[in-house]
Amino acid sequence: MRDTGHEGNSAAIKAEDFHGSGQQSPPRKPAGPAKLSRKLRAILSLDDLEPAARRHLPRPLFGYIVGGSEDNASRTDNRAVFKEYGFVPRVLTDVSKRSQAATLFGKTYAAPFGIAPMGISALMAYRGDLVLARAAAEASIPMIMSGSSLTRLEEVAEAAPETWFQAYLPGEPPRIEALVDRVARAGFETLLLTVDTAVLASRENNVRTGFSTPLRPSLRLAYDGAIRPNWLVNTFARTLLRHGMPHFENSYAERGAPIVAQNITRDLGLRDHLNWEHLKQIRAQWKGKLIVKGILAPEDARIAREQGVDGIIVSNHGGRQLDGAISGLRQLPGIVAESGGIPVMFDGGIRRGTDVLKAVALGADFVFVGRPFLYAAAIGGQDGVQHAINLLATEIDQDMGLMGINSLKEMGPDKLYRRSPAS
Numbered sequence: 217m218r219d220t221g222h223e224g225n226s227a228a229i230k231a232e233d234f235h236g237s238g239q240q241s242p243p244r245k246p247a248g249p250a251k252l253s254r255k256l257r258a259i260l261s262l263d264d265l266e267p268a269a270r271r272h273l274p275r276p277l278f279g280y281i282v283g284g285s286e287d288n289a290s291r292t293d294n295r296a297v298f299k300e301y302g303f304v305p306r307v308l309t310d311v312s313k314r315s316q317a318a319t320l321f322g323k324t325y326a327a328p329f330g331i332a333p334m335g336i337s338a339l340m341a342y343r344g345d346l347v348l349a350r351a352a353a354e355a356s357i358p359m360i361m362s363g364s365s366l367t368r369l370e371e372v373a374e375a376a377p378e379t380w381f382q383a384y385l386p387g388e389p390p391r392i393e394a395l396v397d398r399v400a401r402a403g404f405e406t407l408l409l410t411v412d413t414a415v416l417a418s419r420e421n422n423v424r425t426g427f428s429t430p431l432r433p434s435l436r437l438a439y440d441g442a443i444r445p446n447w448l449v450n451t452f453a454r455t456l457l458r459h460g461m462p463h464f465e466n467s468y469a470e471r472g473a474p475i476v477a478q479n480i481t482r483d484l485g486l487r488d489h490l491n492w493e494h495l496k497q498i499r500a501q502w503k504g505k506l507i508v509k510g511i512l513a514p515e516d517a518r519i520a521r522e523q524g525v526d527g528i529i530v531s532n533h534g535g536r537q538l539d540g541a542i543s544g545l546r547q548l549p550g551i552v553a554e555s556g557g558i559p560v561m562f563d564g565g566i567r568r569g570t571d572v573l574k575a576v577a578l579g580a581d582f583v584f585v586g587r588p589f590l591y592a593a594a595i596g597g598q599d600g601v602q603h604a605i606n607l608l609a610t611e612i613d614q615d616m617g618l619m620g621i622n623s624l625k626e627m628g629p630d631k632l633y634r635r636s637p638a639s
């Protein structure tokens with residue numbers, strides 16, 4: 217049986233051990249939950265989460281998570297590109313001291329990956345944003361809270377102060393100033409600006425499954441919910457009873473639209489006005505770490521760096537924005553060359569430890585994973601997310617050993633070979 221490392225693995229650690237002093241050998245990876253439910257025991261890899269979530273979530277909600285835009289060309293390529301690379305492992309190197317710990321902005325995380333920002337998580341999982349943030353904090357990895365979220369950012373900052381905040385901002389200076397001020401007052405230290413959403417993409421799959429924000433009440437929506445009783449009772453009804461109808465809480469300084477409404481439309485503001493001048497404004501106002509997410513062109517990486525951002529995330533938004541946008545993995549080396557030494561992070565399609573190692577070899581300082589963690593939160597709450605973190609960290613640990621390396625710094629282009637895309 218495969219060792220998922222959740223029990224009896226002496227190399228597994230809890231966050232407090234990770235930060236504790238006097239540790240002799242470096243920790244290998246974050247620990248999973250103490251005890252796994254039967255449902256979670258059946259999840260052996262991140263890819264197992266998707267069918268489980270399909271069975272658990274109402275069709276429009278699952279469709280919203282899984283889908284890309286238009287023909288899913290970018291989403292598909294985000295996975296395919298990893299298969300274009302293979303490994304050149306080294307042997308007989310003594311890998312007993314291996315550690316996947318990764319340092320970013322002066323903080324050492326237990327693993328080189330974090331949780332990407334995902335909107336409306338609290339509709340997919342009960343208290344979804346908090347569940348993701350707490351699981352990440354427990355595992356000592358970063359979690360990025362989405363600006364399109366249904367939990368007040370202040371509540372997440374209080375529960376998990378290390379969480380990062382991601383903003384979608386319109387090209388409207390007063391609204392930018394008010395939100396940035398609110399995020400700072402809440403105590404966040406890291407702010408991310410997502411820049412690949414100047415206009416909404418065409419996601420026909422959402423129309424086909426009946427998904428929209430806000431969701432429109434209909435017989436079909438009621439039916440889709442009714443045939444997912446576990447979600448209906450334990451996520452939706454529980455949320456309504458305990459916290460009332462969820463609203464978009466963090467798009468701006470003030471509360472936005474409810475998640476279910478007949479006639480209300482979401483105020484997305486002048487997002488298509490957003491430009492580098494607004495980034496300058498944010499940089500001048502925000503004293504913490506500032507990261508730009510959604511860079512694909514080396515030239516944009518250079519401009520961002522020159523404007524004083526602290527890091528960039530190379531991303532095509534999980535293939536959910538411009539369909540056909542190049543996979544970030546293909547752009548990593550070119551972007552790293554223009555980054556002038558600021559941290560370059562990457563997301564899109566990571567599902568395996570080997571994917572993480574490939575991205576690191578191509579120059580990523582850190583990576584983020586989206587969909588699988590939201591599926592994990594939906595089907596298993598905080599335990600589900602911790603289990604998913606542990607699965608990926610366990611794979612990285614194994615893969616490092618098999619690659620013949622003790623530290624991620626050893627993962628360079630010499631450890632990869634490129635297959636021809638057609639093979």
Ligand SMILES: Cc1cc2nc3c(=O)[nH]c(=O)nc-3n(C[C@H](O)[C@H](O)[C@H](O)COP(=O)(O)O)c2cc1C
Nearest residue numbers: 281332333334335362410533534564565585586587
């Ligand atoms: C359901 C869902 C919601 C998302 N919401 C946001 C968001 O609010 N802000 C953002 O910057 N990116 C958002 N993204 C993109 C992710 O942050 C990330 O770039 C992408 O999911 C990475 O690809 P992966 O899912 O293949 O790992 C979302 C992605 C998904 C799947």
